[in-house]
Structure formats: C-alpha cells, structure tokens
Amino acid sequence: MHISEGLLPAPLWLGGYGLTALITGYSLGRLQRLERDPRRPLPKAALLTAAFFVASSIHLPFPPASLHLLLNGLMGVLLGVLAYPAILVGLFFQAVAFGHGGLTTLGINAAILGIPALLAGGIFQASRRRLGTGWAAFWAGAAGVVLAALLFYGVVLAALYSEGIPSTSAERLALAGLMAAHLPLAGVEGLFTRWVVLFLQRVQPQLLGEDEKL
Amino acid sequence: MKSSKANLPCPPLASRSFSSPWLHRWRPLPKVVGLLALMAAFAQVQRLALLPLVWVLVALLWALSGLPLRRGLRRLAAPGVLLIAFVLFLPFAVGETFLWQWGSLALRWEGLERALCLGGRSLALLALAMLLGETTPLPALLAALGALGIPDLLLELAWLTQRYLQEVATQWQRMQRAARLRGWRPRGSLWRLDLALRQDLPFLAAAVGTLLVRSYERSERVYQALRLRGYGRALLLPEERAGDPWSWAATGLAVAVALGLVWVQFGGYPD
Numbered sequence: 001m002h003i004s005e006g007l008l009p010a011p012l013w014l015g016g017y018g019l020t021a022l023i024t025g026y027s028l029g030r031l032q033r034l035e036r037d038p039r040r041p042l043p044k045a046a047l048l049t050a051a052f053f054v055a056s057s058i059h060l061p062f063p064p065a066s067l068h069l070l071l072n073g074l075m076g077v078l079l080g081v082l083a084y085p086a087i088l089v090g091l092f093f094q095a096v097a098f099g100h101g102g103l104t105t106l107g108i109n110a111a112i113l114g115i116p117a118l119l120a121g122g123i124f125q126a127s128r129r130r131l132g133t134g135w136a137a138f139w140a141g142a143a144g145v146v147l148a149a150l151l152f153y154g155v156v157l158a159a160l161y162s163e164g165i166p167s168t169s170a171e172r173l174a175l176a177g178l179m180a181a182h183l184p185l186a187g188v189e190g191l192f193t194r195w196v197v198l199f200l201q202r203v204q205p206q207l208l209g210e211d212e213k214l
Numbered sequence: 215m216k217s218s219k220a221n222l223p224c225p226p227l228a229s230r231s232f233s234s235p236w237l238h239r240w241r242p243l244p245k246v247v248g249l250l251a252l253m254a255a256f257a258q259v260q261r262l263a264l265l266p267l268v269w270v271l272v273a274l275l276w277a278l279s280g281l282p283l284r285r286g287l288r289r290l291a292a293p294g295v296l297l298i299a300f301v302l303f304l305p306f307a308v309g310e311t312f313l314w315q316w317g318s319l320a321l322r323w324e325g326l327e328r329a330l331c332l333g334g335r336s337l338a339l340l341a342l343a344m345l346l347g348e349t350t351p352l353p354a355l356l357a358a359l360g361a362l363g364i365p366d367l368l369l370e371l372a373w374l375t376q377r378y379l380q381e382v383a384t385q386w387q388r389m390q391r392a393a394r395l396r397g398w399r400p401r402g403s404l405w406r407l408d409l410a411l412r413q414d415l416p417f418l419a420a421a422v423g424t425l426l427v428r429s430y431e432r433s434e435r436v437y438q439a440l441r442l443r444g445y446g447r448a449l450l451l452p453e454e455r456a457g458d459p460w461s462w463a464a465t466g467l468a469v470a471v472a473l474g475l476v477w478v479q480f481g482g483y484p485d
Contacts, residue, residue: 043433044433047430093375103346192418
C-alpha cells in the first residue's frame with residue numbers, strides 16, 4: 001500500500017510531509033515527557049521495527065494467490081506513540097534501499113500507515129478491559145487495515161482528480177469495490193493480530209504491559 | 215548529547231579518495247540538499263518537453279556515480295503496481311484527441327502524454343533516490359539529515375533499526391528453515407480456508423510472536439551494552455562537517471537547475 005514517486009501533485013505530498021512532521025513531533029515530544037531517559041525505549045523500538053520490517057514481507061500462503069500483511073495495527077498495539085516514527089523509519093529504508101514508495105511520497109505514505117497505527121493502539125487500549133485482550137487486538141488489527149485502505153484510496157482519488165480524470169460513478173464504484181476487497185484482508189489481519197497478541201500475553205506479557213508502553 | 219566529542223563505534227564512512235567516482239566524493243550535506251532540490255523540481259514536471267532534460271540530468275548524475283547501469287535498470291524495471299496502473303489507464307481515460315479506436319476503447323493523445331510524463335518523472339525520481347542511497351553511507355546520510363533539523367531521536371531510531379535489520383532477517387530465515395525441516399508446509403488455499411485459518415495463520419502468528427519476543431529480550435541487553443559504551447553521553451552518529459567548496463558549488467548548480475525547471479514548468483517559458 002505504497003504511493004509511488006511522482007504520482008501526487010505538490011500540495012498533496014508537501015501536505016503529507018507537514019502532517020508527518022506534526023505527528024512525529026508529537027510522538028517524540030510525548031516520549032520525552034513520559035521517559036526520564038527518552039533514549040531508553042529506542043533499542044526496543046528499533047529491534048521491533050526491524051522485526052516488523054521483516055514480518056511484513058511475509059506472504060501468507062493462499063495458493064494460487066498470497067496475502068501480504070501490513071501489521072500497522074500490531075505496531076500501534078506494541079509500540080504506542082512510537083509506532084508512527086517507527087513506520088516512518090521503515091518506509092524510509094524501503095524507499096532508499098528497495099525503491100518501494102519514494103522520498104517525495106514518504107510523508108504521505110507514513111500518514112497512510114501511521115495514523116491508523118496510532119488509532120489501532122488507542123482502540124486496543126480503550127477496549128482491552130471491556131472486550132478482553134484477544135478481541136481488542138482483533139479490532140485493532142482490522143481497524144489498521146480498513147483505515148489505511150480508506151486513506152490510501154482517498155489519496156489515489158485525489159491523484160486521479162489532479163490528473164484531470166473526473167471522479168465518475170464508474171471510478172467511484174471501482175474504488176468502492178477495491179475497498180470492499182480489503183474487508184476480508186482486514187478480517188485476516190485482525191485474526192493474525194489477535195493470535196500474535198495472545199501469544200505475547202502468554203510468553204512475554206511485558207511487551208503488552210502498561211508500564212512498558214509509551 | 216552534542217557536547218561530547220567522543221563518538222560511539224559506527225560503520226566506517228565509505229572511502230572518498232580522489233579515485234572514487236565524483237558522486238561519492240560530494241559531501242553528504244550538500245549532496246542531500248542538491249538532490250532533494252532536484253527531486254522537488256522533477257516532481258513538478260508536467261510538460262513532456264521537459265522530460266528529455268530531466269533524463270539527461272539523471273544520466274549525467276548516474277555517470278558521475280560510477281554505479282553499474284545494470285543495477286539501476288534492474289531496480290527501475292520494478293516500479294510500483296499503482297504507477298503501472300496509472301500509466302496503463304491514463305491513455306484510455308483522458309483527452310479528446312483520438313489516436314486509435316476500437317469500439318468504445320480509444321487511445322487518446324492527451325492521456326498518453328500524461329502517462330509518459332508521469333512514468334518518466336516517477337522513474338527519474340526513483341533513480342535519484344537510488345543514487346542518494348547507493349552513494350552515501352547511512353551514518354553520513356543520517357548525520358546530514360540531522361544537520362537539516364531532523365530530530366536526534368528519530369535518527370538514532372533509524373540508525374539502530376538499520377543496525378539490527380540484517381540480524382533479525384537472518385533470524386527469521388533460520389526460524390523458517392527450522393520449521394520446514396520439522397515438516398511444516400502451508401496447507402491452506404483460497405479453496406481450503408479452514409486449513410489456512412486453523413493451521414497456517416496460527417503457526418505464522420506464533421512464529422512472528424517468537425521473533426518479537428526474541429527481539430524484545432535482545433533489546434534489553436542491547437540497551438545495557440549501549441549504555442556501557444556511552445550511549446546518551448556520546449554521539450551515536452558522526453557530526454556532519456562543513457562541506458568543501460566544490461561540494462557546495464555543485465549544490466548551487468543543482469539548486470539553480472531545479473529552480474530553472476520550476477520556472478519553465480510554471481509558465482516562465484512558452485511551450
């Protein structure tokens with residue numbers, strides 16, 4: 001779910017950078033307020049970012065096709081406010097090392113994946129006591145995909161509009177179809193997030209603990 | 215943090231002897247400024263007539279980088295799915311001048327022009343990002359971004375992530391190999407979702423969970439080791455030194471070219 005280089009008009013990619021600067025500033029500011037040594041959580045965030053980077057390359061086998069996980073909801077659950085900078089860093093490496101996404105579209109791509117990650121973290125925290133850890137994780141994982149797909153197609157529509165393609169009912173229908181196609185993926189990602197979080201609760205509950213969360 | 219002069223050990227900067235290709239000798243800070251200015255200008259290009267100039271500039275920079283052409287072509291041959299969809303869709307959706315028609319399917323000049331422009335500038339931007347990444351060692355690149363005002367915490371997160379990426383990837387491959395040796399094979403399919411949901415996904419979730427637990431446990435040890443080596447009191451990234459005059463002259467040229475492109479694009483020069 002990457003917007004490629006050169007697809008977006010300047011106001012959109014510059015706006016993406018502005019939004020990313022604001023949210024990253026807020027995340028890092030919160031980290032500095034919450035931690036006596038703000039560098040303490042960085043190795044943990046870096047190793048988890050590397051683990052997410054590797055894990056998001058997993059293609060779940062559904063022969064003859066395969067599914068590619070986003071894991072942004074899971075990042076929000078585990079990293080809290082650090083999820084946004086971690087996603088930004090992951091996308092920077094993907095852009096520079098593999099040419100996925102791009103440097104001009106780094107801000108907007110970070111917003112597309114990072115804002116849902118922060119919201120997913122909030123959903124998990126807010127619903128954990130009421131729904132239980134497993135179902136709270138399910139909704140966080142599913143919401144991460146649905147919100148990212150909504151933002152992605154919103155940006156694609158804006159790009160189409162900027163290229164002079166009027167937003168006709170046919171295009172809107174095609175985009176609505178693509179959105180609907182993401183619903184099963186959101187279900188799979190929700191289940192995957194639920195299983196990972198339940199596994200972590202059994203094996204390493206500190207990873208989900210209030211005291212460890214930023 | 216910036217008060218201390220001692221640096222923590224970090225990967226050495228790439229050699230910058232006079233025999234190195236010129237783009238490697240262009241100091242990181244001026245190079246980042248120059249290439250970002252060019253990227254911002256390339257992203258504005260909407261006139262097809264400007265595209266040859268853009269590609270001459272990319273070819274010139276590529277020649278100065280000394281990188282093998284094959285590596286660039288391999289990377290540029292795999293642009294994003296979205297870009298391919300746009301380039302294929304535009305010639306049939308935009309414009310009034312028909313070049314070819316078959317039933318309701320019509321190839322239009324205006325759409326073709328936009329598709330060529332969009333594809334050309336996207337690949338040019340991709341090539342510049344690749345040149346920046348391939349000719350600048352990561353610590354130097356991060357230090358240059360730091361000099362441009364990117365927060366230290368974000369740069370340190372990037373440096374540490376890059377430091378552990380290879381290790382985590384190797385660990386993941388080892389786990390996958392061990393699982394296969396123990397007889398695990400994905401059994402689900404689009405037609406057998408029950409097997410996928412009962413066996414494949416829970417197994418992969420447990421594997422990802424194990425990877426996260428191992429990474430977390432390691433991160434605790436890493437933090438202690440970093441503290442012992444002075445983390446928080448010494449610089450993690452090298453301090454960006456002022457560039458040499460030639461580097462800044464090249465940056466001035468790149469910025470001038472970028473401004474010229476923007477001026478031509480926005481009506482300073484007729485079609």
